[in-house]
Amino acid sequence: MSIPSSGKFNLDENYLKQSLREATSLSEDENGKNECSFVDSTESGENRCSKRFKATASLEEKRKKAKNMSSFIGDPIPDDEAQERWRWRYEMKVIIEFLFAMILLDQLALNFEEEEDKIIWNVQCHYAHAKIDNCIFSLGDCAYIMFTSGYFDLYAKHLLQGDGGQKHVGRILEFFKTTDGEHYFRVQWFYRVEDTVIQDEGGFHDKRRLFYSTIMNDNLLDCIISKVTVKQITPKVGLRSNSIPRIDFYYDMEYCVDYSTFRSLVIDNSVKSHNVSSSPDGIKSVHTMATRTFLENVPNCETHGADLALLDLFSGCGGMSTGLCLGAKLSGVNLAARWALDCDKSACKSLKLNHPDTHVRNETAEDFLELLKEWEKLCRRYKVSDVGRTRQSRAETLRSHKSDENSSDDEFSPGEYEVSRLVDICYGKPNRKGKRGLHFKVHWKGYSASEDTWEPIEALSNCQERIQDFIQNGLKLKILPLPGDVDVICGGPPCQGISGYNRFRNIDSPLADDRNRQIVVFMDIVEFLKPKFVLMENVIDILRFDKASLGRYALSRLVRMNYQARLGTIAAGCFGLPQFRLRVFLWGAHPSEKLPQFPLPTHDVIVRYWPPPEFERNTVALDEDQPRVLEKALVLQDAISDLPQVTSFETREEMSYQKPPETDFQRYIRSTRYEMTGSTLDDSKIKQLLYDHRSYPLGEDDYLRVCQIPKRKGANFRDLPGVVVGTDNVVRRDATEQPLLPSGKPLVPDYAFTFEQGRSKRLDAFSGSLYDILYGNFCYFDIVGLHVGHLQGYGGMRQSHCNNFPSCHNQAALHPEQDRILTIREYARLQGFPDYYRFCGTIKERYCQIGNAVAVPVARALGYAMGLAFRKLIGDEPLMTLPPNFSHSNYHQLVKSLSDESL
Structure with a gap:
């Protein structure tokens, strides 16, 4: 607001109240001493999970002594310049003086005192420099600060242990004197890793690393201890701490409590400058902010740029990768599932049936990671052009003396087998015996494919040409990804070890459970392949179990690799499904990319299992004070009422629909592959059949x-x-x-x-x-x-x-x-799988695949958000708004809708 020269102005009480809440100050106890404590705070009656740090100091004598050692130097900054640079503080002074004059401050002051908020409003003048212990400090300098008064989030509360607590680091934004003669400075705080949501899971991070924040507050000048050097560096994946200059501290990311966001910062060469705004208005919660991208930035769904390659880890039947690819296409990005991995054989068959171009591997994640490392070594070795090549001879023959161990080496005996070609590669124990290691699948000359066998690489030492042919052909076909080949890694590490349904969870040491260690392997694969984007999904218990140690660990690994990160919880029903399953999603983004947002709900939903209070601010939802323009929550009838009647003993794998769709959801879920994906092959004229509409037979x-x-x-x-x-x-x-x-x-x-x-x-x-x-x-x-x-x-x-x-x-x-x-199909619809999506395996296995899958509409909305991030069409807000009718519109319908809206 502005103050007219006449002195008359409209009193904006909301502005004042927000300013007074957000600009906190030193609070003293009745004995004149400062006390260290944590005070809960709420905003508009909402549980906002933020805490206030109240300043701590020693005895009054020490404070007076310190005050004599700290002072401002030089002349005050001219009034007109100070009032221009810190307009908000001087305007607040005028407002409060006006309220005093009108005798209106008492009630406001009472409200603020209840929230432990006091503000330094009686500013007299500003200074550019201060002298503390014979050290000159200027605006923009960084310092150790022992006694803090503002607020950090609750994750830092274990750090402050009285006078022996850890020293905090901040940048000085203002020096000012009050009308009472007190000397103050305003500080912008930095987080250490343990101050963030990561907490104790950040022990392996560089101790010099800080995280930028927009948290600012006022402190007495004698709270400054000493000057430190804090340098902003360029974020880089794989950056080693020993390559960073020898400085006190450095930072390359910003941390925000909302959605536990770690975000890359643009290098600011003027970071030393004190022109950074110190206004409380700059400290706005991003919880309520969302980008409306569907009209301003995305007028159509035309594909832009090159294809992106996706690796789906712990893929199951492919719910997450299917949804991500569908959503990315709607944003104008062609995302293709190139590789997938799961240890469930029937789930792999289902994924391959629906994604025939995907390289699907049925093996453990540990073996897959070792295979990737060996593959990289082989590619370096065999793609060199001068590798010796010889004509096929006995050197290309693997001898297996099954019938005559004394056969001559000079001629082939009936027990010798000739290698025709190598057809596959794996790491582990494919024959379930021997030691784990690299194996090739060998096709033998004169034998059928059913007689192919797995042989260790050591047994193929005489088959170098065959190995070279396989490696070079595999490189062309990209049968396995190398570092840099993968643009997106998604996956949901197995959840049985932490799920609330598991009565035998390892409470004391969750990472000792192999099913929980899959999170470690997931992050190891990310670290090796270095993709542009990462999306990890897991059960809500990852935030409940063992003080959320597994969730914090996953965040910590991404941030330690210098990936941006953002964590949110999403209910599947928010995107047009008749279910309330709640899942945790963790975004990761390369520092050169935009960090994807979370899409706001399109449908109303009843959520029955909320995350723990500490993670309430990670729930992807509209704030209570935001306008709610949501579609009606779906119920079971909306999803399955059009399906044919079948008995418990139905055996048909396919059948006709018998009647038309009755709801928008049913019309959407019946879309053909062409309509859903926008593929070039038009299958809309082919008669549609209903698959997997059979149930587990009752005894x-x-x-x-x-x-x-x-x-x-x-x-x-x-x-x-x-x-x-x-x-x-x-x-x-x-x-x-x-x-x-x-x-x-x-x-x-x-x-x-x-x-x-x-x-x-x-x-x-x-x-x-x-x-x-x-x-x-x-x-x-x-x-x-x-x-x-x-x-x-x-x-x-x-x-x-x-x-x-x-x-x-x-x-x-x-x-x-x-x-x-x-039936299987009815459950598939409840998870948002299109009716054209088919499943393999026994009846039980198909049910399990669907139950373990990520709901396709949720992944689709996330894929859309990721596509916009890749195209850099988003801002820094954590939330975004989806296009109208997004959840129940197929590709062609949405293209038409967006085109009409842009006219």
Whole structure:
């Protein structure tokens, strides 16, 4: 705001209140001493997870002595210059003096005192220099500061241990004297790695590394201890700490608490300058800020630039890579899944079926990493042009004396086999014996492909030409990525070791669990290949388990590699699915790239499992004070009501639809591959068939039980005859009625009474109500969490967990109207897989693939955000707004919509 020369102005109380909150100052106790403590703060009643550091000092005598050793030097900065450079402070002074005059300050002051906020408003004049312990300080200098008064985030609270606490580092922005004669300076703080969300997981970082912040506050001049050198350096992946000049500290990134963001900074040669704005207005939370890119920056979906290559680690059936590629295409970037890796054979087959051009590897991540290292060595060795090549001879023959160990070396015996060519490569123990190492798959001359064998490289020492041919051909085809070949790495390291569904989690040492160590291997692969972008997904328990040590470790590894990073939690239902599964996503970006944003929700959703309070600011959602223009939350009926009726014993792999789609979601999910991907091959005229619309067949006894479950919301085994529910909610058998099945077994099995100590109900974390899970049905109006009882047509799905498939014995899994478990296709729709996407393996394996997958619409929205980041069409805000109708528009529909909007 501006102050008219007449002295009359409109009082902007919100401006004043925000300024007073954000510009904090020294607070003294009743004895005149400063006290170190942490005080919780809230903003507009919201839990904002920020903490105030109150200044600490020694005895009053020490303070007076220090004051005599610190003073401003030189003449004050001329008033007109000072008021121009620090306009906000002088305007605030005028406002507060006006309030005093109007006797309006008492209530405001009371509110501010409640928030432990006091502001140094009675400024008299500014200075350019100060002398402290015979050392001259100028504006823009950096210093050790022992006593802080402003606020850091809660992650730094363990650092301050009284007077013996760690010295903090900041840049001096202002020197000013108050009308009371007090000497103050304003500081812009730097974070150490342990001050950030990384906390104790940053022990392997360079101790000299700092992180820039926009946190500023006022402190007494005698809080300055000594001058230090802080230099901004260019961020670089792979930069070794010993290559950095010998200086006190350096920084190359900014840290922001919102979404745990680490972001590269542009080199500012004038960083020493004190012209940096020190206004509280500069300290705005990015939590509510979002970039509206869909009209301003992306008028069409035409492909720009070269293709980007993607590696999908722990790929499963390909949900994440499929969604990322679909979303990137909508942003004008052609992202192609070149490589994929998973240890599940059936999941690899599913991915290969739907992505025939992808090099899919069925092996462990550890073996894959070792293979990449060996492949790089082989490529260096064999791509040299002067490698000796000889005609095929006995040197190209691998002798295996199976029938005659005494055969002559001078001629081929019947037991000798000639290498025709090498057809594959791996690292490990493909024959399940011997030692781990590099192996080639050999095709033998005169034999069929079914008789190919894996041979260790040591046994092929006489086949150098064949090895060279394989390596050079593999280089051309890029069967394996080399460092620099991969643009994007995505993946969800296995979650069983930390999932809340795992009762046997290693609480004391989570990284000792091999399933948790996959996060380490994931980051090792990132470090080796050095992609442009990284996207890691995991269960929400990564932020709950062991004080979020695994989540902090993942962030720490990226930042240590000098990758930018951003962490958010996203509910799948936010992008038009009838489910509320919550997942953690971690972006990583090369320092030369823009850090991708998180897309704001397009649909309303009921989230039942919130992240821990410490990570509330990582939830991707609209703020309560933001206008909510969201589409209605989807329910089960919206997703599956158009599918043909089938029985529990359906065996057909494909069938006709029988009726047209009934909802926008159904029209979208039925899109052909051509319509969804914008591919050049138009398959829209080919008759569409429905695949995988079959369920896990119930046993005869279970089927008869399911047939007696009422078709209503919440119905379950408690509705069967022979069950009595006590006042304590514990079930028991009715002694007067014990119905039996034709097999002679009881209608209600024994485990129904023993499961969950006879309660067989779980607490719904959102509504606080209990729901049954044995022989439970879904309602058509349910919103599901993806536990793979009857669902009723208007609800959503509960969460499917790793290595699980739908079973009426311990989950709500029954169709709202039909006596069966939901089919593979119905579950696939709840995860957003297009109907053209097919699955391989047994019925159980297909269910597991879908349950373990990342919801395709979530990955699609993230892919769109990444594409805009690659094209550098975004700002620095953590959130972005998707185009209208994004979640339920295929490629061609969205292209047309964006074209119409741009006219």
